Amino acid sequence: MPLIAVGLAILSAVGLAGGTHLQSVAVVSRSDGKLSWSQFRHVLRSPRWTAGLVLLGLGTVFNVAALSMAPVTVVQPIGVLGLVITTVLHSRHVKIPINAATWRAIGLCMGGATVFVLTAVRVTDPALTIADSASDVVTYLLAAVIAVVCLGMLFLSDHQKALFYLFAAGTLYGFVAVQVKVVSVQLRTGAGAWWQNVEVDNVIGLLIAAALGGWLVQSAYAAGPPELVMAGLTVVDPMVGVVLGLSVLGEAGENFGPVSALMLAASGAVSVAGVRLLSRHHPEVLVKMAAARAPKTGELGIIPKAPAPRSAHHQED
Template structure:
C-alpha cells in the first residue's frame, strides 16, 4: 500500500505540474491575467482540470500511505513543472533551471520530513478563523503592494508568495472542515481566499518567470499551512536540536534555489494574436 501511495502521489505531482505549466503559458499569452479572459481559453481550463486531478490523487494517496511518504512525492511537481513549461515553448529546460529546482525540492523535502504529524482533531473558533483570514489577507496585500514596485522576477515571486499564503489559509480551513469542529460560516469563507489566491497566481504567471513563481508557491503554501496549524490549531512544530538544524538548513536550500531560479530567463512566449 505504501508503494501504491507513493505512485499515486508521484502521478498526482505530474498532473499538478502540467496544469501549472498550461495555466502559466496561457496567462503569459493572454492580453491580461483577468480570470474572465483566461476562462475562455481551453488550455487554461485544461490546466485547471489537471491541477484538480493531481490534488485528488494526492488526497487518495494519503489514504493509502503515511504523510512522510506522500508529501515528499508532492515536492516532485517542481521538477516536473519546468520541463513541461519548456516543452510548451518548444525548448529544452536549461541545466541551471533543473539544478535550482532540485535544490528547492531537496529543501522542501527536508522541511516536510521534520514537521511532526498531528493526530488530534483540530478546532477553530470564530475568533481564530477571523485571525486566520485577516492575517492572510493583510500579508498578501503587503506582498501585492511590494510586487507593484519590484523587478519582474521579484514581482512574480511576491505575487506567488501572496497566493501561497492565501492557499495555506484555505488549506487550514479545509483541514478543520474535514477533520474537526467548525462553524457553519466556514463553508462560505473557504472559497474566498482560494479565489483571491488564484487571481494573484495568474498575475504572477503572466509576468513570465514561471520557475520562480511556481517555486515561491510550492515553498509558501505548505509553510503557511504549518504556521497557521501551529498557531491556531495547536499542531506540533519540529523540536530538538537536530530537527531545528535540519529545518533551518532545508529552508536555506529552498530559499537559495528560489533566488537562483529568479535569475533565469523569463518563460514568456511570443504574443498571442488571438488575444489582441
C-alpha cells in the same frame, strides 16, 4: 498498497505539472505581463486553460487517493517531481534550454521541501480538537495577511510583484489548508446540526483566501515562467500550514524540540533560497531582463529587438 500509492503520487505530480503548464500558456497568450479582469475573462474561454483545470483537478484527486493508501512521508516528497516536469515542459514549449543555475535552484527547492515535509511529519501530532481561541487566531492572522496582500498589489512595482505573487499565493493556500483543517475538526467534534458547529468566519476566510490565492496564481503565470509558480507553491504552502499547525493549532508532538525547529528553519531557508535563485537566473527571466534593458543600451537611438523565445507563449489557443 504502497506501490499503488507511489504510482498515484507520480500521476498526481504529472497532472499538476501539466495543468500548471497549460494554464500558464493560456494566460500568457492573452496578457502582456499583467493580468486584468477583462483579459482573465478571455482566458476562461480558452480550451487550453480549461484542459489545465481538468488536469489540476485530476492531480488533486490522485494525491488524495495516494494519501489514503500511504503515509505522508511517502507521498508528499514525490509531489515535488511536478517542479521538474513543469520545467521540462515549459523549456520545450518556449524552446529555451534550461541553464545550470536553474537546475541548481530546482535542486534547492526540492531538497529543502522534502526535508521540511519529512521533518514536519515526524514532529507533528494532528489536532483532534481545536480550541475556539485557536480558530479565531487563524482568522485574525488571515485577515492581516489579506490586508498585506492587497496593499502589495496596490503599491509594489511590476518587477517586485512577480516574486510577491508567488509568496503571497503560497501563504494564502497555506491558510486555506489550515482553515480546511479547522472546519473539518469543527464538523467532526461538534454536537448537533453541522451548521451549528462550523464557525462562519472560518468558512468565509477559507473562501476569500482560496479566491485571492487563485487570482494571484493566474497573475503569477502572466508575470513569469510556470515552474517558478510551482516552486513558490510547493515551498511556501506547506511551510505556512506547518508553522500555523505547530504554533496555533497545538500540533507539536512529543518529538518536537530545538533540533526539530532548527531542521525546519534550515530546510525552509534552503527552499526559499532556491525560489529566489530561480526567480533571478531562470533563462526566460534573463531574456525578459535583457529585453527590458535593451532600449537603454541601444546605440544611435536604435532600440534592439527583444529576444524571440517568449513569443512562443503568445500563440493563440
